Amino acid sequence: MKATREAYGEALLELGRSNDKVVALDADLSKSTKTSLFAKEFPERFFNVGIAEQNLIGVAAGLSLAGFVPYASTFAIFATGRAWEQIRNTVAYPSLNVKICASHAGITVGEDGASHQSIEDIALMSVIPNMTVLVPADPIETKSMVNWAYQHNGPVYIRLGRMGVPNILPNDYKFDTKPFILKKGKKIVIFATGIMLWKCLEAIELLKPYNLEPTLVNVSCIKPLPEESIIEIAKEHEIVLTAEEHNIINGLGSMISSTLSRNYPMKVSFIGINDKFGTSGKPNDLLSYYGLDANSIKEKLLLLGS
Amino acid sequence: MDDLQLREHAVNIRESIIEMITAAKSGHPGGSLSSVEIMVSLFFGKVMNYDPKNPQLESRDRFFLSKGHAAPVLYSTLAEAGYFDKSGLNTLRQLNSPFQGHPDMRKLPGIEASTGSLGQGLSISVGCALGLRLKGLSSHVFTLLGDGELEEGQVWEAAMAASHFKLDNLTAIVDRNKLQIDGFTEEVMSLEPLADKWHAFGWNVLELNGHSFDELIPALQKAKKRSDKKPLVIIAHTIKGKGVSFMENMCDFHGKAPSEEQAKIAYSEIRECDVQ
Numbered sequence: 001m002k003a004t005r006e007a008y009g010e011a012l013l014e015l016g017r018s019n020d021k022v023v024a025l026d027a028d029l030s031k032s033t034k035t036s037l038f039a040k041e042f043p044e045r046f047f048n049v050g051i052a053e054q055n056l057i058g059v060a061a062g063l064s065l066a067g068f069v070p071y072a073s074t075f076a077i078f079a080t081g082r083a084w085e086q087i088r089n090t091v092a093y094p095s096l097n098v099k100i101c102a103s104h105a106g107i108t109v110g111e112d113g114a115s116h117q118s119i120e121d122i123a124l125m126s127v128i129p130n131m132t133v134l135v136p137a138d139p140i141e142t143k144s145m146v147n148w149a150y151q152h153n154g155p156v157y158i159r160l161g162r163m164g165v166p167n168i169l170p171n172d173y174k175f176d177t178k179p180f181i182l183k184k185g186k187k188i189v190i191f192a193t194g195i196m197l198w199k200c201l202e203a204i205e206l207l208k209p210y211n212l213e214p215t216l217v218n219v220s221c222i223k224p225l226p227e228e229s230i231i232e233i234a235k236e237h238e239i240v241l242t243a244e245e246h247n248i249i250n251g252l253g254s255m256i257s258s259t260l261s262r263n264y265p266m267k268v269s270f271i272g273i274n275d276k277f278g279t280s281g282k283p284n285d286l287l288s289y290y291g292l293d294a295n296s297i298k299e300k301l302l303l304l305g306s
Numbered sequence: 307m308d309d310l311q312l313r314e315h316a317v318n319i320r321e322s323i324i325e326m327i328t329a330a331k332s333g334h335p336g337g338s339l340s341s342v343e344i345m346v347s348l349f350f351g352k353v354m355n356y357d358p359k360n361p362q363l364e365s366r367d368r369f370f371l372s373k374g375h376a377a378p379v380l381y382s383t384l385a386e387a388g389y390f391d392k393s394g395l396n397t398l399r400q401l402n403s404p405f406q407g408h409p410d411m412r413k414l415p416g417i418e419a420s421t422g423s424l425g426q427g428l429s430i431s432v433g434c435a436l437g438l439r440l441k442g443l444s445s446h447v448f449t450l451l452g453d454g455e456l457e458e459g460q461v462w463e464a465a466m467a468a469s470h471f472k473l474d475n476l477t478a479i480v481d482r483n484k485l486q487i488d489g490f491t492e493e494v495m496s497l498e499p500l501a502d503k504w505h506a507f508g509w510n511v512l513e514l515n516g517h518s519f520d521e522l523i524p525a526l527q528k529a530k531k532r533s534d535k536k537p538l539v540i541i542a543h544t545i546k547g548k549g550v551s552f553m554e555n556m557c558d559f560h561g562k563a564p565s566e567e568q569a570k571i572a573y574s575e576i577r578e579c580d581v582q
Contacts, residue, residue, distance in 0.1 A: 044440065047436060049463070049467050050466070050467070052463035052467070054425075054426075054459070054460040055429045055432070055463035055464050058428075058429020058430050058432070058464065059432050059436065059464075059467065060433060061429070061430050061433055062419075062429065062430040062433020062434035062435070062437060063433040063434070063436060064433075065368075065418065065430065065433070065434050066433070066434045066436075066437025066438050066440075066441065067364075067437065068437050068440070070433075085423060086426060086429075086460070089420070089422070089423040089426065090419070090420070090421075090423070090426050090429075090430060093420050094410070094411045094419070094420040095412070
C-alpha cells in the first residue's frame with residue numbers, strides 16, 4: 001500500500017535525476033506532497049515559496065518561461081481553489097509547460113475535514129481550456145503519469161491522494177491517456193477514476209456469489225476525455241456506472257454522460273460525493289459514510305443489475 | 307543615444323497609442339501614456355539587451371508588463387523597436403487580431419508573458435529570475451507594475467519571495483501615476499507609505515521622476531549591474547495620461563478611448579509635450 005502522493009514524490013525524484021530541466025515547487029507542504037524527496041537531493045532546483053499558492057503558480061509559470069519544466073505541488077484544494085485564476089490566466093491561457101501535481105484530493109484526506117477535502121478540483125481544472133486533467137489510480141500509474149507529463153508540452157493537472165492504495169494495474173502498465181479495461185464482464189460497465197478503481201475492484205469481488213460480472217475500466221485521463229474508446233466500451237453494455245471521489249456535479253460522471261448523450265444515449269448512474277461538503281473522520285469510515293466503499297458500490301451494482 | 311532621439315521615440319509611441327485606441331474605440335490610454343518614458347528608457351536607452359530579429363535570444367533581458375491593460379504602450383514600443391510592423395497596430399482589439407485587448411504572448415513576438423489579470427506579473431518575474439540564475443545567465447528581469455495593481459495580495463507574496471530568494475537580477479518598476487479606475491489610489495485604497503512597504507519586504511527602493519530620461523536611464527542601467535543580493539524597486543512618479551492635456555490626471559481616461567476630434571487635439575499636444 002502506498003499513497004499516490006508518495007509514488008509522485010519518488011517519481012519526481014527519479015525524473016529529476018535524469019532531467020536537469022525539472023524543477024519542483026511547493027507551498028510549505030513538501031513533507032505532505034512528498035516533493036521533499038526531490039528537495040533533499042536537488043536543493044538548488046527546489047523552490048519553497050511559503051504559504052502562498054497564487055505566487056506558487058506564478059513562479060512556476062516564470063520558471064517555465066525560462067526553459068524549465070516546473071512541477072508545482074500543494075494540496076488540491078489550495079492549488080485549484082486559491083490559485084484557480086492564476087492557473088487559468090497565467091498558465092493555461094498561453095499554454096505554459098507547468099505541471100500542477102496536487103495531493104490530498106477527495107475526502108480520504110480524513111481527519112482534517114471539509115476545509116481540506118477537495119471535491120471540486122476535477123471540475124475546476126477541466127473547465128479551463130488547454131488543461132490536461134489526470135487522476136492516477138495507483139502507485140504504478142502515478143509514476144508512469146509523472147513521466148508522461150514531462151513528455152507532454154503544456155499544462156497538466158495531476159490529482160493525488162493521501163490514503164494508501166495497493167498496486168492494481170499491471171507492473172508493466174504505461175499510461176497513455178486511453179481507458180484501461182481492468183476486468184471484462186457484461187451488462188454493466190463501471191468507469192472509475194482514482195482511488196475508486198480499487199474500491200470498485202473490491203466491490204466486484206463481493207459480487208461473486210451473485211452472478212453479476214460488471215466490466216471495470218480505469219479512466220485516468222479526464223481531460224481530454226478519450227471519448228471514442230469510452231463510447232466503444234459503453235456500446236457493449238446496457239448500463240454505465242461512473243465512480244469518482246469527487247462531487248458528482250461536473251466530475252468524471254458528468255463528462256461521460258455528456259459524451260454518451262451526444263453520441264450514444266444510454267442510462268448512466270453515478271457514484272461520487274452527492275454535492276455535499278466532507279467532514280472529519282478516518283478515511284475508510286468516510287468512504288462508507290459517503291457511499292464510496294466496496295459494500296456501497298456492491299449494493300448499487302446489485303440494484304442496477306436486477 | 308541623445309535626448310532628441312529618445313524624445314522622438316516617445317512622441318512616436320504616444321501617437322501610436324492614441325491612434326490605435328481611437329481606431330479600436332476602446333482601450334486604456336491613461337496608464338499607457340504614463341509609462342512611455344519608462345518604456346523608451348528600457349528599450350532605447352541602452353538598458354535592455356534584446357534583438358527584435360531573434361526574440362527568443364536566450365541571453366536577452368526580459369521585460370514583463372504586469373499591468374497588462376497598458377498593452378498599447380507595449381505594442382507601440384515593440385513596433386518602434388522593430389519586432390513587427392506598425393501597420394498592424396490599428397487592428398487593436400479586433401476579432402482575432404494579434405493585438406489583443408491585453409497582451410497574448412502566443413500572438414506576437416517580444417511579449418514575454420500573457421498578462422492582463424492584475425497582480426501576477428511579479429510572480430512570473432520571480433520565477434523567471436530564478437530560472438535565469440539557475441541557468442547561469444546574467445540576463446536581467448524588468449517588470450512594470452501599476453500602482454493600483456499593488457492592491458493585489460499576490461504582489462506582496464511575490465515581493466516577499468523576491469527578497470527571500472535574493473534576486474538581484476530583478477528590477478520592478480512601479481508606474482506611480484496615483485490614479486486607478488475608481489479614483490485616486492489614496493482614496494480607493496491607500497498605498498502610502500509605499501517606499502516603506504517595499505523596504506519592509508526587503509527590497510532596495512529608488513524614487514524618481516518617471517518622465518525624466520535623465521533620471522530613468524542611469525537608474526535602469528545601474529539596476530542591471532547589481533550584485534547586492536536584493537531585488538530593486540523603482541517607484542517612478544508619473545502623470546496618468548501624460549502628454550495629452552485633457553487626459554492628464556483624469557481617471558476617466560483610464561479605460562476610455564478618445565473621440566476622433568479629441569485624438570486630433572491629442573496628436574498636436576503630443577508633439578509639444580515636454581517630457582522633462
